[in-house]
Amino acid sequence: MRNLTIEPFVATALLLAALASNGNAYAQGAPQAIMEKRTDVVQLASGYRASKLSGADVYNRNKDAIGTLDDLIVSPGGGRGTYAILSVGGFLGMGKHLVAVPFNDLQIENRRIVLPDATKKSLAALPEFKYAPE
Structure with missing residues (x-):
């Protein structure tokens, strides 16, 4: 019983580690680079x-x-x-x-x-x- 609760946790941890190490996110199986960019919210709010x-x-x-x-x-x-x-x-x-x-x-x-x-x-x-x- 104990192995059943640990396996999903380990699988999730491995998946998250793999995603974090590559810097890519996957949507429908296709790799997508995620880029952060600061936005000037004051300028944006005047739109x-x-x-x-x-x-x-x-x-x-x-x-x-x-x-x-x-x-x-x-x-x-x-x-x-x-x-x-x-x-x-x-x-x-x-x-x-x-x-x-x-x-x-x-x-x-x-x-x-x-x-x-x-x-x-x-x-x-x-x-x-x-x-x-x-």
Whole structure:
């Protein structure tokens, strides 16, 4: 009986020791290096929560409403950055057209999202964004 309680403990200890010695973490069997980086929390706290931006109207520099921020897409690995998915056209959600624009092109001024040089027509001319099937 005593060996049964010691074996799981020993196995767990060996696994933890192996992970600690390599500096790698394993998720679904694939090794992943873990890097710690300090974050400036004061600067981060002055940012914008995605949940608060979703559904917000988007304006151009003439203060014309040109669409709605529908979603944010963060590319894997940070290669291409973040994209804002805008809903343009349509009425009451019917016939809307989704387009992707780089999030860095948006400006947030006085709690208002601005895409300075865009118009409804220029956004509608962009290729339609479609989500990849899950």
